[in-house]
Amino acid sequence: MTTVETSIFESLESEVRSYCRSWPTVFETGSGAWIQDESGREYLDFFAGAGVLNYGHNNPVMKKALIQYITDDGITHGLDMSTVAKREFLESFKRNILDPRALDYKVQFPGPTGTNAVESALKLARKVTGRESIISFTNAFHGMTLGSLSVTGNSMKRAGAGIPLVHTTPMPFDNYFGGVSEDFQWFERVLDDGGSGLNQPAAVIVETVQGEGGVNVARPEWLRALADLCKRHDMLLIVDDVQMGCGRTGPFFSFEVAGITPDIVTLSKSIGGYGLPLALTLFKPELDLWGPGEHNGTFRGNNPAFVTATTALDHYWSDDRLQNETLAKGERINEVLSNLADAFDGVSTRGRGMVRGLAFDEPQRAVTVCGLAFDEGLLAETSGPSDEVVKLLPPLTITDAELDHGLSILAEATARTLA
Incomplete structure (x- = not known):
């Protein structure tokens, strides 16, 4: 009422x-x-x-750090300029997250939200490989901007684009057929068949648990098979950890349970710690082919979020x-x-x-x-x-x-x- x-x-x-x-x-x-x-x-x-x-x-731990930072007139907006807050975040992320997991990733700040991270991941994959096609999965959700929508499954959300969403192909997610079909039977067949009409993909993008798609969980063995398929067919593997990362499934990254190392990882949502907008795109160093300013954004350096994110990492992720x-x-x-x-x-x-x-x-x-x-x-x-x-x-x-x-x-x- x-x-x-x-x-x-x-x-x-x-x-x-x-x-x-x-x-x-x-x-x-x-x-x-x-x-x-x-x-x-x-x-x-x-x-x-x-x-x-x-x-x-x-x-309360993050609130105290944030209030102190604001009281001290810390930088609140700095585009991608180097700041103390950014340096401390990068040091904490390396110390608490990357090094203990033996992950060698470069860190990009693509903008404030998850869809910004996904857009940069898709652009980078296409730039690195020189190919256009991206493979996504049934019931996937990756964001509401045009590139992210193109790899999203929901028909209502896709219709909101108002234009054709092209250069992407959906494949069945784990257990889509209720366990009656061999894993990746169709996917690998069309990759190997010169008459299938499938262009060689630049990358595959996947959620290990599809949150918006209905809490659909990919088995570790399915994820390992996917990673192996990508490697054998020279496709980059992108894991969208925007909602399932930062400990939601237990480990910091949701893909850790499968023992895989994606080529590109997207993070947002809880990476800011306090609810402040922040997003990361992580990728293997050899993929860092960006030119200066080739992908940018006004709010890609949210310094108050660096402060709360650093506090969260130091407080919650220095142990298990x-x-x-x-x-x-x-x-x-x-x-x-x-x-x-x-x-x-x-x-x-x-x-x-x-x-x-x-x-x-x-x-x-x-x-x-x-x-x-x-x-x-x-x-x-x-x-x-x-x-x-x-x-x-x-x-x-x-x-x-x-x-x-x-x-x-x-x-x-x-x-x-x-x-």
Whole structure:
């Protein structure tokens, strides 16, 4: 129901707004795993900014560092100029993330968002190989700008481009055929067949867990086979870790479980730590063929985000404590969702680490569950091509008690929906 407090949104803001339609209130403050509306009602956040807030709302460690930086008149905007904040971030990223994993990547700051990182990855792959075609996968989501949309599967989002999205070809994601077809049978066949009409691809872009596509999890062995296929056919492998990176699946990078080293990796969302916009494109040094300024952007050097990102890396990634806690909490979520799937027909569960999904054979039921959960003070969104999956992305720093509280709300909402 429209109120005085929300009327300005409905009268002035574009009809393109989406999340606010599912959560009809006006939020004012957030702390940890909780968000509060202007009436004072609290909601447990199992959405976390679609994966931006892995460390929760207004994380106190990062807030302190950010306030100090602003108070000291630290550089807030510097394009790609060298700054102390950028240097400290790069040193921390190398020390805490790259060196312990023996990863030799160059770091590019392509712009503030995930789609900026994807666009730069696609451009670089085409520049390096001299080819145009990119392979993507069914139900993929990589962003809303034209290049990113071209490798996105969702038909509604693709239609919004208003022009043909070309030079890309979708292939079946892991288990797309329900396990009845040999992995990469079609993909490798058309690569080897001179009559298939498939141009030699520059690269393959993949999510190890498709978040927006319905929490579809690629098996480690599937990812290893994909990496091997790319190597044998001289294609670059791009892993889009925008939503699943920064510890969402347990390890810092979601591809670590497969033991592969992608040629290019995209990061955004939680890399800024505090919810501040930041994106990285990582690539092997031999691929760094950019000329100065060949790919740029006004907001590619967000110095306040460098400060909070450095604090997050130093505080949470200097050891494996957060990774182990994330894996343990993920198993707790899986236990509850599996019990629901066992108790009710037409329900299944999927996911890895602290990205989990409860899938419904009847899509409207997922929407109903999220609506009932909101009424009881829990934020959760749907995903999948028909919004058939309740997707859970709680902050990695959520307490066990808060996690259990949210899961109990979800279980009750599911029981009420399916009773």
